[in-house]
Amino acid sequence: MLTYTEENYLKAIFQLQEDEKGKISTNSIAERLSTTPATVSDMLQKLAAKKMVNYLKYYGVSLTAGGKKKAINVVRKHRLWELFLYEKLEFNWDEVHEIAEQLEHIQSETLVQKLYDFLGKPKTDPHGDPIPDEEGVFPDLNTIPLAVVAVRKDAIVIGVSDHRPDFCNTYKRLV
């Protein structure tokens, strides 16, 4: 069983891996988690001992198959809870992230499954991010960055990548 903190590390590594596409540095993890590189170094060794990451000192980390599975499950739970808060409890979309950071660590596979069904097997969260299915597969949303949409061409905004309340608060909601 992983601790709350360990789950956060796996999620951070997973998300950095998506963005940066290369080796993940100790510093980038530290920055993302607002901690020190020393602490990250320590934790990576623990996660390596638990076979959650492949770790070579001074070279960087990547997730093992098992680590990736755990990470995706955390992301799935985070996004499902965000959607629940937004759709069912009528939170604003800028308020949901912080609470979902806590809810994503609740342990119960049955709960995730029932929440998924309750929300109608959704494909995206309130920020437009894809929600993986029970197998950990992300839906293909066929999106392109707004910056590359041709001039005078119609387009539908389906998501934002900046989740900070300050940014989200600029808009009432998507679409």
Next chain:
Amino acid sequence: MLTYTEENYLKAIFQLQEDEKGKISTNSIAERLSTTPATVSDMLQKLAAKKMVNYLKYYGVSLTAGGKKKAINVVRKHRLWELFLYEKLEFNWDEVHEIAEQLEHIQSETLVQKLYDFLGKPKTDPHGDPIPDEEGVFPDLNTIPLAVVAVRKDAIVIGVSDHRPDFCNTYKRLV
């Protein structure tokens, strides 16, 4: 801010105080929380330092006004989440306790309030236990123990005090 563990101590003390009506012993807390008396002794001193309990060595503990408020809030959250799991996610009533033990520690007053409204400001959880309102006041349910109901008199069962899955599982649901 209280830790997850501290919240569990306050809840345990609160519930023991309701049952036993006298001084709460170190041993009874240890038993309820499945830990050792030594650990409890330690924690009581920490909680006393935080003004959450009145504690006199070798004599027992009681909650301060502040500690009681926190404890009731945890109970409130626990019961609201249980009801959510049961009513909205269709869990069996014997499965909800364990998950609610985790959910009761999610920090967000807004969340509790919105959940309360979402569930229709309920008065009882799936076990028939009263849910305190936003002020921490428990609704008066006007109940008597089944054992003192007169012979040949009609009565409606509104709750059970044993929350263990084994016991609850004997019945499909209340009423």
Next chain:
DNA sequence: AATAAAATTTAGGCAAATCTAAAAATTAAT
């Protein structure tokens, strides 16, 4: 009331997660 039993607290330790400061390794720059 003295002693035995039970309850409680203290002492000393351990693991997790964090930090700062120092050391080591890698990368960049002249």
Next chain:
DNA sequence: ATTAATTTTTAGATTTGCCTAAATTTTATT
């Protein structure tokens, strides 16, 4: 290719929550 700068790791501490074993205090028994 040395040296300087940066990144990463190790070392040594701290806090929280927990344990066992020993000491202390209270309660019960004869």
